[in-house]
Amino acid sequence: MAISTNFWIWIAALLTLAIYSFLYKDNPFYKFAEYLLVGISIGYGISIYWHNTIITKVYNPLVYDKNFLVLIPLLLGLLMFSRFFKNVSYLSRIPIAFVVGAGTGLSVPSSFEFLFKQIYATMPLKLDIGSLIIVVGVISTLVYFFFSLEHKGFVGKVSKVGITFIMVAFGAAFGYTIMARVSLFIGRIQFLLSDWLGIIK
Amino acid sequence: MLKRTLLLILFLILSISLFSENDSLIFLENQFPCEGFYITGRDIPNDGGSGIEINWSFPDSLDNCFLTVLRRDEFGxxxxxxxxxxxxxxxxxxVSSDEEPSRVKDGxxxxxxxILSKKIIDENLLNILKEKSYLKNGTYIFNNxxxxxxxxxxxxxxxxSWFNLSRIPVLISLIIIAFVFLYYLNLAKSGKELYIRKINGLDAVEEAVGRSTEMGKPIMYILGIGYVTDIPTIAGLTILSRVSKKVAEYETKILVPSYDPVVMTTAQEVVKEAFTEAGRPDLYNKNDIMYITQDQFGYAAGVDGMMMREKPGAVFLQGLFFAESLILAETGHSIGAIQISGTTETAQxxxxxxxxxxxLIGEEMMAASVYLQKEPMMLSSIAAEDLLKVFIMLLIIAGFVISIFAFGFNIGLFKNLFDHLVNALQV
Amino acid sequence: MKFINFINNLDKRWIYLILALCIIIPFLFPVGFPMKTTPPVKSIYDFIEDSIPEGGVVLIGADYDPSTMAELHPMAKVVAAHALSNNLRVLFVTLYPQGAGMAQDVIDNVLREWNKSNPDNPKELGKDITLLAYVPGVSAVVLKMGEDILQTFNEDGYGNKLSELEVMKGIKNYNNINLMVELAGSSVVLTWLIYANGRYGLKMGIGTTAVSAAEYYSYLQSKQAIGMLGGLKGAAEYEHLLDEKKVYGGRKDASIGMDAQSSAHIFFIILIILGNIAYFVKKRKEGK
Known part of the structure; x- marks a missing residue:
C-alpha cells in the first residue's frame, strides 16, 4: 500500500491533525477545524430534517395523499415559533403541553415496568455469593441516598458500605472511560496510518 | 397413418394438459409432513382494538418453512x-394500518x-389463492x-379493551406513590417540618469560602453546560445562592462564567439577591457573572484560562457536565483550589x-438544593422518594429471605411464594 | 524526592507524546497479545450462530456518529458480516440523523468485502441487507415499529419503497425480528430497552462504548439484554469469534487495535501507580 491519492482522505487526515494540534497548544488550525465541525453538523442536521420530516411527513401526505389531518400537528409545530414574538409567546405552551403530556403518559408506565424489571433482577434466583453481593450492594447504596435519616449508628455503617460500592463502580467506570478514550485515539491513528499513509494494512 | 395421427393428437392433448395443469392447483391428500401444524386466532388482549393475533404451533421439523396467512371476513x-x-x-x-383499506375492524x-411452503410463495399463486373463497385443508401442488x-x-x-390489565401492578404502585407524595405535601404545608439530613459537601462550603478569603483569592462557581430547564442546573443555582451569601458575609469576590445567556441572567439575579440578603448589596458586581460561549470546549478553554489568571481559592462545579468535566476539574486541582463538585451525570x-x-453524587445534589431551600413541594418529594426506597429495600430483602428458604432449605411453600413475587414484578 | 517533584510538575505534553508512541508503535510492530472472549460477547455470537434460522432477521441500531465511530463501527461491521454468513437478513435502523451515514458506510463496506471473499454466495442491497430511512421522533419511532415497521419508515435509506424490497418480505413488526443489536454510546439504548424490549419483548443485544459499558452491565444481569459488546475490546472479541469460522475476509479493525490498546493500558497503569506514589509522598511531606 502507498500514500492515499484520494482527495477526501487527505482532507480528513489534515483535519484530524488540526484537531490534535490542540494538545500542543491552542492555535488557528484547531479553531478552524472546530468551527468547521460545528457548522457542518448543523447543516447536515438541517438537510436530514428537511428531507425526512418536512418532505416525507408533511409535504408528501398533504400534496400526494391529500391527508389534511397532517395540518393539525403542523399547526401545533408552527406554534412553537410563537416564542420569538413576545406578545403571542404564550401560544407555544400548547404544543409543549402536548409533548409533555404525551411524553409523561408514555414514560410513567414504562419507567415503572423498568423499575420492576430491575427489582426483579436483584432477586436472588439462585443462592450464591454473587447474588449476595448484589443484594448487599443495592440495599446499602439505597441507604446512602436516604435523606430523611441522619447517617449515624447502624444507618451510618450501612451507608458507608454503600458509598464503598459506589466508589468501586466509579473505579470500574473510570477504567472503562480510559479504555474508550484510547479506543477513539486508536481509531484515528488507524485511519492515519492505514487509509492515509498506507503504512499498515 | 391413422394410428400415428391419433398418437400425435393424444401426445398433444397430454402435453397441453400437462402444461396447463402446471399453472393450476392440484389437490393431493396429506403428502407434506405437516402433522401438528395448526393456527389459532384471538383478539389481542389489552389493546385499543382493530387487532387480531394469529399464533401457530408447529413441530421442530418445520422450523425453516415459510407461512403465509390469509384472512376471510364474514362477507366473503x-x-x-x-x-x-x-x-x-x-x-x-x-393490526389495522392506514395504508390498507381492508384493515381489521372491530365486531x-x-x-x-x-399456507405453509418450503420456498417463498409465488406471486401468481397468491393471486389465485386470494380469489378462492375457501380452501380445503390439505396439500396442494402449484408449479411443482x-x-x-x-x-x-x-x-x-x-x-x-378499556384497560390493560397486565399493568395493574403499575397502576397500584402509581396510586401508592401519588398518595404518599400528597400525604407528605399536606404534612409539609400544614407546617410540620420534614427532616432532611445534612449533606457532607455543603458543610465544606463555609470552609472553602473562608479559606479562600484568608488567602485573598476569589471564588469561582461553574454551572456547567446545562440550560435553565435542566434540573441539575436549577439545583446548581440554588447552591449558588447559598455560596454567594457566604461570599458576601466574608466580603470576598465570586466569579460565575456562564455557558448559556439565560443561565447567566438567572445567576446574576441569584447572586444579587443573596448579597442583598446578607446585607451587602454594595459588594455585588454584575460583571463578575459573565457569558463565555455556547461551545462546549470553547467554554472549557475560556474557563480554564480564567482559572489560570485569577487563581481562585475555591472552585465550585455544580450543574450539568459532560466531556469537559475533567478538563475543568483538573485545572482547578492544578492551581491548588479547594473544589466542591456535584452533578447527576454518572459518567462524569x-x-x-x-x-x-x-x-455531591447524583441525587445528593438535588437533596442539597432542597436542604437549602426547604420548599414544601420539594421536601415532600424527597420524603416520598425515601419511603419508596424503603419499600424497594423491603421487597428485595423479602425476596432474599424467601429465596433462602426456597432454594437453601428446599421448602415448596417458599418456592411458590418466590414464584408469585417474581411474576408480579414481570409486568 | 527529585523524582517526586519531577512527576508532580511534569508537562502534560510529554504524557501525550509517550501515549501517542505507545499506540503507534504496536501498529508498526504487532505483538499479538492473547485474546480471551468474554461471556456477554459470546452469547450474542452464539445467538446469531445457533438460534436464528436461515432467512431470519437481525436488526442493527446504528445510533452513533463519528465521535464514537472508532468503537462502534467495527461492531456494526462484524455483526452484519456474521449475520450475512448465516444467510440471515440484516436491517439497519437509526434514530439519529448522523447514524444514517454510519450505517450506509457499514453496508457498503460489508457488502464489498463479503462479495469479494464469497463470490459463490453474493449478497445484495435490498435483498439481504438495507437501512431503514431516518425518521425523527426517537421513542415514538421505536414504539411505532412495534406495530408496523413498513409504515413507520415507508422508504429505505436509499429512497426505495420498503414494501417493494425483498429484504422486507414477511416483516411486519418486532415479532418478525429475531434479534436487535443496538449500537450506541448514549442513553438511546435505554429507549430501546424500555419500549422495544419492555413493551414488545424484542430480543436485544447491546453494543456500546467502553464509557457506557459499566452502566449497561445491569441490564445484562436483569436479562433485558442477552449480551453486550463493550468498547473496542468487545468488537475485537467478536471479530476473533467470527474469524474462527473463516468466512469473511474484511479487515479486522478492532483486533488490529488491541495491541495498541493493551500497551496504552500498561502505560496508564504505570502512570496511575507513579501518580499515587507522588501524591502520598507529597501529602506525607506536607503533613510533617
Missing part, C-alpha cells in the same frame, strides 16, 4: 395478512388460513411446488471524585 372478502413469515417466529399480528367475524393449507380458524372478532462523577475535594 379475502385478503393477505402477511406473506413468507418464518415459521419459527410463532406469531403475527393482523366483524374473521377466519384465518395458513408443494404447499400445505391449514384448516380455517374459528371466527375471531377483535375488540378494544468518577472524574469529579478523583479530582475534587468533595463531590
Amino acid at each position: 372478502n379475502n385478503s393477505v395478512v402477511a406473506t413468507d413469515l418464518l415459521v419459527s417466529s410463532k406469531q403475527v399480528r393482523d 366483524i367475524k374473521y377466519y384465518y388460513t395458513g 411446488d408443494t404447499f400445505y393449507v391449514t384448516s380455517e380458524t374459528d371466527a375471531v372478532i377483535s375488540k378494544a 462523577l468518577p472524574f469529579f471524585v478523583a479530582a475534587c475535594d468533595y463531590t
